[in-house]
Amino acid sequence: PIPEPCERAFDEVNAEHIYADYIVTDGDTSTITLYLSQIHCAACVWLIERGLLADKAVMSATVNLAKKQLTLQWRTEVTKLTSLLLQLQKIGYKAVVLDPAVIATEEEKQHRQWLYRIGVAAFAMMNMLWLSIALYSGAEQGDFRQWFYWLSAVIATPSFFYLIWPFASQAYRGIRQQQLTMDVPIVIGVSVTYGYSCYQLLMASNGSQLYFDMVVNFLFIIIVGRYLESAARRQAIAKSEALIWQSPAIARVLTAEGQQMRAVELVNIRDRVLIKAGERICVDGIVVEGEAQVESALLTGEAQLSSVSEGDTVLAGMMNQQGYIIVEVTRENNQTQLAQIHQLIETAQQQKPYYQTLADAVVPKFVLATLLLAIMTAAYWTLQGQIEIAVMTAVSVLIITCPCALGLASPLASAIATGVAAKRGLIVKSGQALERLSAVQHWFFDKTGTLTVGQLQVEQYQVVLAEHYDEVLRAMSAIEAHIDHPIATAIEAYRQQYESALLPTVQDCQYYQGQGVTATVGQDNYIIGNAAFLSEQGVACSTDWCLSQQAATPANHSEIWVAKRGQVVAWMTLSDVVKTDAGEVCQHIQQQGMTVAILSGDRHRYVAAMSAQLGITEYYAEQLPSEKLAQVKAKQSDAVTVMVGDGMNDSPVIAEAAVSMAYASGSQLSTQAADIILLASDVRSTLFCQQLAKTMVKIIRQNQLFSLVYHLIMIPLAMIGWITPLLAAVTMPLSSLCVIINSMRLYRYAEKSK
Structure with missing residues (x-):
């Protein structure tokens, strides 16, 4: 029910303060995610979204049916959140902040209200049963029998009005917004049965057409069914949440x-936190004392132990298996990597995939079709002179055609799939990504950091003039320090083996993605990159010295060149290690009828050797970023394509591919352009993600097919009178429970794939 005026006034005065910490403001727009405990079907979703979007200040309103969450974005200068909350209350829904404690209180309140109604319905149903037994046992004669009928009405009437209220209030508010919710058929069906029984009682019927007991029994079954459906849905979502949100609350x-x-929310940057053995780390920070063995399964899906000691970085979500450490906090609680993961998952679950959009469009029309079918059924049996059958069949049609199963088919499976993916170190950022991934026909893999470990090592370093050895190496290290790339890390590690002098000052550093870098060190202009890049900059790597170095480069090494003042002065080779599971994954992909190709900017010999090692026949070497983009566009014209890269040098290609995956780099996961972020370092996780996507889409289609077949079978049976209203009341929630149970099979798939 709508809150009293005093409660509205309280909300209006205090909402800005209560909700302030949950509002994210970006320029002139504000966004908040709220919890709505009262939504239960796809028609509710449609009603809320349409009602809020009618306000021109609202930029978007997206409801997640499975999680009962509303994400609202509005123009800050045009309206206030209080106005939108009041508008939401007028539609018939109360919103609370997305806080675990507040949500738990709201759920407990809803839980208690449903239990009260179940208790009242059960009490009335049992008393009606005793009256029926009395009638069958000899109280069926004359006026005495009529008193029993009136007593049935006395018990049924208050029960009817109390039990029907939550359905009737929601139906009324929907009609006010010119929307037929799924509560409308329920209210009409029960009200018609109750009204028909009252009419027969007042007309001194012999009792054969009184259905007061059916009214109470029907409401009992409907309420119990909705309660069980809500509990099952909550359990499915809670299990998904538990997979990804296990950070301790106390530090x-x-x-x-x-x-x-x-x-944890009150821990500040530079505070020092003690983590004992067996405890999960609750902050992002640097170890300042102690040693420990930690595992990062919650963050990466990989359970390997690693040693941390003074100076090492640790992240919230890691588990301390042995030892103790004191950690100095470097990030606020809402900026930790685990918090970013949670936010990305929440954002993904708020988006509507194709199948959910389709269902949301069908459901409002479905309710109208239900009412028309019920009217047609009643009209047919009335014309046959069967008034009682007309009432019962119409009620059965109204009840049995609830599309709740159709509304749940997609959002619940999608929410569970994103939770399962997160458990395996896969952060799905786009709600449509998994659907597209299920249809992928061609895979593009980047090389460095994707198929290889990405920990480059300098193998050879030569200079034209020996006296330039330290000077050039120092300049290279200083320039590369401005770039976030594995090559920069390798060069600095190599330099520190031989010297630790201060690096020179670098000016005018310009990075050319996937090619090289130019910069000024002192009075000298430097160019560092592959041979093609130096050639573009007007420096040819064709001297006898250059040719001899090229001839000495092993096939499985990368090479970079250094030019100073327009002349080649140094040459360096680097090696990397192919990931142990890369070949197995590539072979498995090809065995399933998909194609695989390597996209790399590295030299042809190196890429060809790696392709042969992995069993890949299609590869593209010495590719500029623009050429990589062209390759993806060309392939995508006739095949759904996925690009797997490192997220640093492949941004345009990642944006172009139908689906993109990138290995996490750094802590700012939200800046990654990819649809799916890979926290685990293995290649196998990419294949798991695609298999999960296929399983999810398969389950969604099964859910939707089940809903369709259910209605195609049950509606005709209800129309011809083979299904009673009570049986309809039983099968309606069972259809939703079947969808929930089928969606939870995704957990079993995850267990099998370990």
Whole structure:
């Protein structure tokens, strides 16, 4: 029910303060995600979204039916959140902040209300049963029998109005917004049965056409069914949440007075937190004391242990298996990598895939079709002179055609799939990504950091003039320090083996993605990159010295050249290690009828050797970013394509591909352009993600097919009178429960794929 005026006034006065911490403002727009405990079907979704979008200040309103969440974006200067909350209340829904404690309170309140109604319905149903037994046992004669009929009406009437209220109020609010929700057929069906029984009672019927017991029994079954459906849905989502959100809420902070237990939200940057053996790390920070063995399964899906000690970085979500460490906090709680993962998953689950959009469009029309079918059924049996059958068959049609199963078919499976993916170190950023991934026919893999480990090592370093050895190496290290790339890390690691002098100052550093870099060090202009890049810059790598170095380069090494003042002065080769599972994954992809290709900017000999090692026949070497983009566009014209890269040098290609995956680089996961972020370092996770996507789409189609077949079978049976209203009331929630149980098979798939 709509809150009283005093409650509205309280909300209006305090909402800006209560909700302020949950609003994200970006320029002139604000966004908030709210929890709605009262939504239960796709028609509710349609009603809320249409009602809010009628306000021109609202930019978007997206409801996640499976999680009962509303993501709202509006123009800050045009309207306030309080106005939108009041508008939402007028539609008939109360919103609360997305806080676990608040949500738990709201769910407990809803849980209690449903239990009260179940108790009332059960009490009335049992009393109606005793009256029926009395009638069958001899109280069926004369006025005495009529008193029993009136007593049935007395018990059924208050029960009817109390139990029907939540359905009737939602139906009324929907009609006010010119929308037929799924509560409308329920209210009409039960009300017609109750009204028909009252009419027969007042007309002194002999009792054969009184259905007061059916009204109570019917409402009991409907309420129990909705309660069980809600509980099952909540359990499915809770299991998905538990897979990805296991960070502890309390931190052991070290202060001048000793240890202090403090909520993680209240831990500040530069605070020091003690993590004991067996505890999960609750902050992102740097180890300042102690040693420990930690595993990162929650973050990456990989359970390998790694040692951390003073100076090492640790992340919230890691588990300390052995030892103790003191961690100095470097990020606020809402900026940790685990928090970013959670936010990305929430964003993905708020988006509507194709199958859900299709269902949301069908459901409103479905309700109208239900009413028309019920009217046609009643009219047919009335013309046959069967008034009682007309009432019962019309009620059965109204009840049995609930499209809740259709509305749940996609959002629940999608929510579970994203949770399962996160458990395996796969962060799905786009709600449509998994659907597209299920139809992929061609795979493009980047080389460095994707098929290889990405930990480059300098194997050879030569200079034209020996006296330039340290100077050029120092300049290379200084220039590469401005670039986030594995080559830069390798060069600096190599330099530190021989010297630790201060690096020179670099000016005018310009990075050319996937090719090289130019910069000024002192008075000298440097060019660092592959031979093609130097050639573009007007420097030819064709001297006898250059040709001899090229001839000495092993096939499985990368090479870079250094030019100073327009002349080649140095040459370097680097090696990398192919990931152990890369060949197996590429072979498996090809065995399933898909094609695989390597896209690389590296030299032809190196890429050809790696392709042969992995069993890949299609590869493209010495590719500029524009050429990589052209390759993806060409392939995508006749095949759904996925690009797997490192997320740093492949941004245009990643944006172009139908589906993109990128290995996580750095802590700012939200800046990754890819649809799916790979936290695990293996290649196998890409294949798991595609198999998960196929399974998800298969389950969604099964759910939708089940809903379609259910209605095609049950509606005709209800129209001819083979299904009673009570049986219809039983089968309606069972159809939704079947969809929920089928969607939860995704958990079983995840267990099998370990």
